[in-house]
Amino acid sequence: LFNGPSAQIARGFVTSCTYESPRDGCQGGWPSDVFRFLDQSGSPTGGDAGCSPYFGHGDGTDHFAQNSPAPPCPTECSNTGFSKTLHEDRFNLGLSNYYDLALLNHPRPALAYQLIREAILAGGPVPAAMMADGPFMAYSSGVYTHSCDMDPNHAVTAIGWEPDSWICLNLGRVQNSWGPHWGEGGSFRVGLCVLTHVSIPTMSMAGTSAAYGFPLAGSTETPAPGLNPAARYPSVDAAIDALYAVTVNRGCKCSDTCATKSWDPDPVPWCFVQDSVWKKPWKLVKGPCTVDAAGCIMSRDYGGSSEYRNFEECEFDVEDKASMEVLDFNVEGWNYDYLEVNGEKYSGESTPHGKVPEGKIEWSSDYSVTHFGWKICPKPVPSPPDAEKYTTKDCLCKHGWRYRRIDIEGYCGNPDNDANGDWCKVEDRRCQGTWWGYCKKP
Known part of the structure; x- marks a missing residue:
């Protein structure tokens, strides 16, 4: 097996062979289709020293101005000096388990972005899709947000995020394929609304004893295989539910510096957290x-x-x-x-x-x-801005309730003119010890 720091999957082979004629890989495709192909059919090695060097040339932006089709799927190594046949060099990647995470109009975007972060931490970079138009081709530096929520036509690789900004500002660090002279050394900073689809694989070398995992962005450490969220949860929805449980059930404190997006359709209230690392209380x-x-x-x-x-x-x-x-x-x-x-x-x-x-x-x-x-x-316990939603015993009030034909639209009210002030019906009688309690004062 050709391996080591210079080993590459043959990208030209994948481009030519993933789709059957008349569909042409040079005209675009989805990372999940590549994962499926590599899992079922495998690939020879690529790069200048591999079995099947890339057939393309020129700058990465050239393919937008050209309509050349991919060569036919090869049956032998195009590198005449290579010592193996294509069949001998071909190897399979264990990529049968992966997520296709559609971020475009996702109902729970904050948790979807957090899932991407966890995937990168656990298993390394993940492929993503976005719209690459004129402003993107002209990008040189800064945070790119021009093509937010637009249908994709280009694949990139999410490799990390800006320190202290992923949760609050949704800034990701993404690698493009157009060479080191484009953008910020070949990569760019992006508002995550630009990324519309992400594919999250598990990584292991099927049929070999060699463990494989992408190195973490900016690190030489290689994580153990099988740590990606796709290895732990049966579906992307299950993974997002698990992340929600971590945030809700572990008492994370809400941040005062970030607010939820007004367009967020999640029916369950949520917040950005001060510290995404869980600390046992x-x-x-x-x-x-x-x-x-x-x-x-x-x-x-x-x-x-x-x-x-x-x-x-x-x-x-x-x-x-x-x-x-x-x-x-x-x-x-x-x-x-x-x-x-x-x-x-x-x-x-x-x-x-x-x-x-x-x-x-x-x-x-x-x-x-x-x-x-x-x-x-x-x-979790209420943060000070939400104190009016809780009783003096820190029990959550019901939102919208009725007392003797009087409707209370919020959390707290005083429908009986209680001399001790506002009160509410509670969500959990076990917490309060009864069905009602006096409200905390903001």
Whole structure:
């Protein structure tokens, strides 16, 4: 197998062979079709030293002014000095699993862009489609946004993003194929609305023992194969749902410097986050309790076949603000075994659901009865601008509700002229302890 830093897939072979006559690869095509072809048929090596050097020549923009067809699909190496036959040199790439992510009019654009970022981090550059018109050909520097939301006619490669700007400004770093003298050394910065389609493959060398992965942009590190999102989720929708769950269920803080797009049709409220790296809010500092990857805290052996033990003590430091979602709480009552949060002990049927711990969380069991234990996960708490949507116990109010034939259109109101001020019906009675609560003041 021809490999190493100079190894190349034969792009001319792919152009000539991916589509059957009369369709011509020189007149355009989709990266996903190439993935499918490489998975099923493979490719010989390309480049000047490979079996099948590229048949094209001139600047990358020349093909816009020419209508020359691709040569017929070759059956032998065109490099006469190559030591192998085309059949011997041909190898397959394991590309059967990939996503076609259509960004044009995507209903959840922020999460779709985040999926691209995760794919690049995990597996390297990904091919994308866009409209290349006159202004694009004339591009020299800066952020290109001219062809936002236009049907594509050109393929490029998304290789990274501008530091601290992907989430807020949607700026991507993209590699073009028109040589180093075009744009910013051959690449360009782009508003992601320009990219209309992205194909995200998993990368591995099928039939060989050699692991393969694109190097990360700006790095010599090569990630392990199979780490791309396409390897972990059955569909692009499942991947986006998983990213949504990460953002919503892990208590990420909203950013004050970025706002959602007014054109975003996502029916679920969302925000740009201050820090896309998840930080667990509760840190175990003492005892046999555990913390999982999602930041959920559990008693010893929770979920296993045994119960927690007698004379157990655990202590957690609270490192960030998060609400407690009690998934299970099966402990002895009467404060014999208890979880202490903000100075209040919870045991039996009394749970800390919806509480926002401060300082420390402490667990203690006595000398006798044991049970299967507890599991509590962190949930987001309201940021100050949204305080009017929550009760004084940090429980989410319902949006639009009715009390004695009086309609409240927002979250909070005072339909009965309560002397203590505005109140609301709550989404989760377990959080509030009843069906209503007084609203926080902004």
